[in-house]
Amino acid sequence: MGLGMLASRVIRPTAAKLSRSSSLHFIRPIVSTPETSSAQSQPQPDPTPDPPPPSPRPPVGGARVHFPNPEDAIEVFVDGYSVKVPKGMTVLQACEIAGVDIPRFCYHSRLSIAGNCRMCLVEVEKTPKPVASCAMPALPGMKIKTDTPLAKKAREGVMEFLLMNHPLDCPICDQGGECDLQDQSMAFGSDRGRFTEVKRAVVDKNLGPLVKTVMTRCIQCTRCVRFATEVAGVQDLGMLGRGSGEEIGTYVEKLMTSELSGNVIDICPVGALTSKPFAFKARNWELKGTESIDVTDAVGSNIRIDSRGPEVLRILPRLNEDINEEWISDKTRFCYDGLKRQRLNDPMIRGADGRFKTVSWRDALAVVAEVALQVKPEEIVGIAGQLSDAESMMALKDFLNRMGSNNVWCEGNGPNPDADLRSGYIMNSGIAGLEKADVFLLVGTQPRVEAAMVNARIRKTVRANQAKVGYIGPAMDLNYDHQHLGTGPKTLIELAEGRHPFCSALANAKNPAIIVGAGLFEREDKDAIFSVVETIAKNAKVVRPDWNGFNVLLLKAAQAAALDLGLVPESANSIESAKFVYLMGADDVNMEKVPSDAFVVYQGHHGDQSVYRANIILPAAAFSEKEGIYENTEGCSQQTLPAVPTVGDARDDWKIIRALSEVAGVRLPYDSVGAIRARIRTVAPNLLNMDEREPATFSASLKPDCSQKMSLTDFRPAIDNFYMTDSITRASKIMAQCSATLLKK
Amino acid sequence: MSFTRRAVKVPPNSASLEEARHRVIDFFKTACRSIPSIIDIYNLDEVATVAELRSSVAAQIRKNSHITNIKVIDMLLLKGVEEFNNIVEHAKQRHHIIGQYVVGQKGLVLDSGTKDQGDSNFLKNFYNSNYF
Ligand code: SF4
Ligand code: FES
Numbered sequence: 001m002g003l004g005m006l007a008s009r010v011i012r013p014t015a016a017k018l019s020r021s022s023s024l025h026f027i028r029p030i031v032s033t034p035e036t037s038s039a040q041s042q043p044q045p046d047p048t049p050d051p052p053p054p055s056p057r058p059p060v061g062g063a064r065v066h067f068p069n070p071e072d073a074i075e076v077f078v079d080g081y082s083v084k085v086p087k088g089m090t091v092l093q094a095c096e097i098a099g100v101d102i103p104r105f106c107y108h109s110r111l112s113i114a115g116n117c118r119m120c121l122v123e124v125e126k127t128p129k130p131v132a133s134c135a136m137p138a139l140p141g142m143k144i145k146t147d148t149p150l151a152k153k154a155r156e157g158v159m160e161f162l163l164m165n166h167p168l169d170c171p172i173c174d175q176g177g178e179c180d181l182q183d184q185s186m187a188f189g190s191d192r193g194r195f196t197e198v199k200r201a202v203v204d205k206n207l208g209p210l211v212k213t214v215m216t217r218c219i220q221c222t223r224c225v226r227f228a229t230e231v232a233g234v235q236d237l238g239m240l241g242r243g244s245g246e247e248i249g250t251y252v253e254k255l256m257t258s259e260l261s262g263n264v265i266d267i268c269p270v271g272a273l274t275s276k277p278f279a280f281k282a283r284n285w286e287l288k289g290t291e292s293i294d295v296t297d298a299v300g301s302n303i304r305i306d307s308r309g310p311e312v313l314r315i316l317p318r319l320n321e322d323i324n325e326e327w328i329s330d331k332t333r334f335c336y337d338g339l340k341r342q343r344l345n346d347p348m349i350r351g352a353d354g355r356f357k358t359v360s361w362r363d364a365l366a367v368v369a370e371v372a373l374q375v376k377p378e379e380i381v382g383i384a385g386q387l388s389d390a391e392s393m394m395a396l397k398d399f400l401n402r403m404g405s406n407n408v409w410c411e412g413n414g415p416n417p418d419a420d421l422r423s424g425y426i427m428n429s430g431i432a433g434l435e436k437a438d439v440f441l442l443v444g445t446q447p448r449v450e451a452a453m454v455n456a457r458i459r460k461t462v463r464a465n466q467a468k469v470g471y472i473g474p475a476m477d478l479n480y481d482h483q484h485l486g487t488g489p490k491t492l493i494e495l496a497e498g499r500h501p502f503c504s505a506l507a508n509a510k511n512p513a514i515i516v517g518a519g520l521f522e523r524e525d526k527d528a529i530f531s532v533v534e535t536i537a538k539n540a541k542v543v544r545p546d547w548n549g550f551n552v553l554l555l556k557a558a559q560a561a562a563l564d565l566g567l568v569p570e571s572a573n574s575i576e577s578a579k580f581v582y583l584m585g586a587d588d589v590n591m592e593k594v595p596s597d598a599f600v601v602y603q604g605h606h607g608d609q610s611v612y613r614a615n616i617i618l619p620a621a622a623f624s625e626k627e628g629i630y631e632n633t634e635g636c637s638q639q640t641l642p643a644v645p646t647v648g649d650a651r652d653d654w655k656i657i658r659a660l661s662e663v664a665g666v667r668l669p670y671d672s673v674g675a676i677r678a679r680i681r682t683v684a685p686n687l688l689n690m691d692e693r694e695p696a697t698f699s700a701s702l703k704p705d706c707s708q709k710m711s712l713t714d715f716r717p718a719i720d721n722f723y724m725t726d727s728i729t730r731a732s733k734i735m736a737q738c739s740a741t742l743l744k745k
Numbered sequence: 746m747s748f749t750r751r752a753v754k755v756p757p758n759s760a761s762l763e764e765a766r767h768r769v770i771d772f773f774k775t776a777c778r779s780i781p782s783i784i785d786i787y788n789l790d791e792v793a794t795v796a797e798l799r800s801s802v803a804a805q806i807r808k809n810s811h812i813t814n815i816k817v818i819d820m821l822l823l824k825g826v827e828e829f830n831n832i833v834e835h836a837k838q839r840h841h842i843i844g845q846y847v848v849g850q851k852g853l854v855l856d857s858g859t860k861d862q863g864d865s866n867f868l869k870n871f872y873n874s875n876y877f
Contacts, residue, residue: 361872621875651875659871662864671867 053081057099065097074140079147091133091144092120100146103155103184105162105269106221107134110325111230117162117221119184121154122146130154152188159189165200165244166270167216174212175271177284181219202247208255209737210262210330212279218272220246224264231327232258233459233479248272257742258479259452259722262333266317266326277334277734278314282306290643291318293630294332295387295623296729298518298554299431299453300632301328305336305624305643312336312624312644322432322693323632329452330738331723336624338732342607344619345648356617361649361659368616369664371599375579377404383575384410384567385585385604386556386726389628389640390687391676392653393562395668396584398679399657402666407574410562411586412555414521415572419563423696424530426560426635427454428548429513430693435461437549439509440469441502443492443533444715445517445553446476449722451633454515454553455479468509470502473517473715488714489529496535506540513549514542518559519718528710548695553633555718556726560631564684583610584653585620587727603656605647606727619650622728626652627673629680629687636693637686758819765818769806772825776802779833787839793847801846 059065065085067073072087078098085094090113092102105117115135122133125143130150138144145151163185170176202215220239225248228237236256240247250256256264264273287306294301294315302318315336317328347364348356359367372380382400384393393410400408409417418424429437434457447455455478461467462480469482472491485491485502494500506512514537520526534550536542542549554560575581575589578598583589585604591613594600602614605622625646631637646652651659654676661668670676680687686694719725721743723735759765780798784790789798809821831837870877 646875651871655871655875659868662868667865671865 056081059099060096060101074138076138076140076142076144078144085138089138091122091124091131091136091138091142094138094142095122095133095144095146102133102146103188104134105180105184105219106223108223108226108267111223111226111267114222114226117219118158119155119162119188121151121158123148123151155188156190159185160193160195162219163189163193164195165216166219167199169217172280173214173217173271174274174279175217175268179271180269200244205249206253206255207250207273208257208261209734209741210276210334211256211265212274212276214272214274215247215249216272217270218248219270220248221269222248223267223269224248224273227264227267228256228258228261230463231263231456231459232260234258237264255742259329259331259448260327260456262330263317263327275314275334277337282308282313287313288643289316290624290641292624292640292643293638294328295557295630295640296331296335296726297329297451298556298559298633299323299451300557300630300636300638301332301453302638303328303332307624307643310644312339322430323634323636324453325456327453327456331452331725331729331735334734334738335729335732337734338606338728338730339622339624341733342727342731343622343647343650344605344607344611344617345650346619347649348617350615361651364616364618365660365663368601368618368660372403372580372664375599378407378574379577379579380405380407380582381569381574381578381580382408382582382584383586383589384408384558384562385583385587386410386412386558387585387623387728388558388562388653389623389626389630390561390565390637390680390684391628391673392584392657393558393565393567394676394680394683395654395657395661395670396582397565397567398668399661399666400582402661402668403664406570407578408567409569410556410558410567411588412518412521412559413562413567414523414526415569416526417521417563417568418527419566419568421696422564422635423548423550425518425552425554425563426696427515427551427553427633428543428696429551430634430695431457434458434513434551435464436547437461437509437511437513438465438467439505439512440467441495441506441512441514441536442469442471442473442482443514443516444473444520444529444718445515446473446478446717446719447515447553448476448478449717449719450517450519450555451553452722454633468505470505474717476717489525489532489710489712492529492532492536493710496532496539498539503539506536509540511547511549512540512542513551514540515551515553517715517718518552518554518556519716523711525708525710527706528708531706531708532710557630557632560633560635561629561637561684561687564631564687565680566683583614584657585727586610603653604727605650606731608727608730618656619648620653620656621646621650625650628653629677629690631687634693635686635695636691637689638691755823756819759815762813762815762818765815765822769818769822772822772829773802773806776829779829783832783842786833786835787837787842789839789842789847792843798846 067086073084074087075082075084076094078095078100081098083094083098085097092107095102102120104120106114107120113135115132118132120133121130123145124131170182204213204215207213222239225237225239228234234257236250236254237248238251240249265275286308290305292303292305294303301324302320304316304318305312306314306316315333317324317326319326346358347361349359349364349367351357380400380403382396384396397408431454440458447458459480462469470485471478471482472485474487475484495503514533516533520529537550575593578594581594581598581600583602587608587610589610591610600614601616602610603618603620605620611617623640624643626642627639629637629639658668670679677688721739723738724730729735759768777799780795812818
């Protein structure tokens, strides 16, 4: 910075002189903006009037300060206004609290500090040079000045250096319009450059089917490198070379095999890393954003669906500190092309020749109602799919009950789910609450593929608190330090009886957390396993009044709401004697169990596995097209909003069931979303407390003892292919490419 | 479209509601008189009778019977004359005439509603579209 300082000393008087005598100059000087020079020529107002007024500006982005202990507060002055910040904050954070947004490229609040872009320079009184505010801790009484001529000149200089090697391809760059470099060069850059030489060019890297690279655009902020090592936990990306030869890349030709890799697209401040499926599809200002919820796993990540007309063009994360912070998994981000393939758009009946024939809704519903009224009530079975919203599950249950059947359940919840105690199927400590834990015991769950965002939380905790992780299940690569304790129930028994070395870690832990996978719901001996886990929990004091570390990690978006609404089958084997099977988007049901003379109705949005067996198809809306409540694995209910219109002649799920009930003569008493929600309120009021986590009231200790025999077969992975778990992702071409290239062993 | 411009002269505004009414009735009469030749031009005798077309023209006019603003009536009349000229000058094709005047506004769906009788509004709307 010595050189910059020198340069500014040299230029400043000249600039001031030149702007005053504006006649005939032959060289085009690089000057600061006119206000800068005039501000410079005027005497500065006294920056610290006594006493300094508090900052009149609200904090950037509504940031709030939390003081762990009040005596740690220090006072700094930003542009002459005093702010109180906790000790250890950086100058940049102090400025944010004072309401001043400092331009930055390399600083990111969730990553470590690199301090290598120099865009965040500010002036601090009594320092000889401008300081990089993101890397400088705030000290008591510091007088920070963010809009002095020196700071402005420094920013202009940095911008000029950055643009020196940045290509001028904004018109064909996908980042255009949401590019930090573009915005900041407009706001802080100089209006001309002195660069006449040739720009450098960098070879593009192949990072796989999701991330497109144009490495010439890279400004070496290293955000992507820090993200990959710190959050995603893959040491694939790195920095090669020095000076103008500096390049980002994988050291050897290698794909980025992380389930969070898509997030580097968001954090890259320029267009060096962009989305490959979205490349050249649209400009971001043409898109309509709809705030919605992801349904591809049970985490319920907050997303924004960007659409143009009837087409979903991309999915971006939305900030939610309690659930997904600001990341989403690759499945969430890139499954959207599945919404355009294999869609069901008309009601269809299978004819005598085994082919589907398009019919009108009127005829389709008449046929379904006729068949349903002919069979005995106990031969009617209804199964809700893993993507169902709470409204449609409520309607399905009410409809079947009115038909006289009680055999209704949600796939993934197993043959005899236990819906009585809510604490037995939700994540009691909450996703954000996992950060308080210091020992984790993962039982039959592989969070990396089952819930990538929960895995990112565990990783964060392991990195921040050196939390210990013990894992029971089939061998797998979790991307943090862990001990593989065993592969099945045998290890569980050892732990329960205190014979295992990991017991001491559990016993000494302050906040131990046990996470049980919902894959175990499918096992015959599920109750026995759960009672052993509860013994372990009791021994390690996992459930206390101030801390509940007993967690169940669900797999599917509909599971929690289904259990809350009481979608529990009357008998576990009802499907084998069924004559009328109503599948509401259920594709993972074992169709071989259904008797061959049963009449199968498939209501759903994709022509997936179950359609091969269906006798009649009723087209429904996908999550991007309807308003529906989903409850995630920690018991927080959120709702999706329609981003695009429905396809063809499809209808919302609950409307289909409501219409069918009328045709069948057992009319359901609700005609609108509001009315059906009022019905839900009488069954599970917590589903209507939107965006709020509803903890379970009773804990598992109230459970009766279990006398089931535990089998010693090992736990199996609940998900074989992270990228393809439901009808939408199975229809997606991008997900198919990912499974082909990234899962190769 | 020079012939249209020739044919449609913008007449002076009607002075009173009575005058506007007479103009409309005159227009209706002219239209009725040319229905046989229209049937001839467009080969409509297999699909429509003179009486049907006459009542279809009358229905188009009655659709606006509630309008009392003279200027609006004049404007609608002008549009009607324009349309009429297009038809008699064969500026339209057979399917235009069939679509607009023979099959009518209701479209091809001959749903007299006996099937949906007794259904709730919800079900009726449900059969129409997803958005209600
Ligand atoms: S690729 Fe993007 S995020 Fe990575 S260093 Fe370059 S500019 Fe930064
Ligand atoms: S943001 Fe401070 S140096 Fe990059």
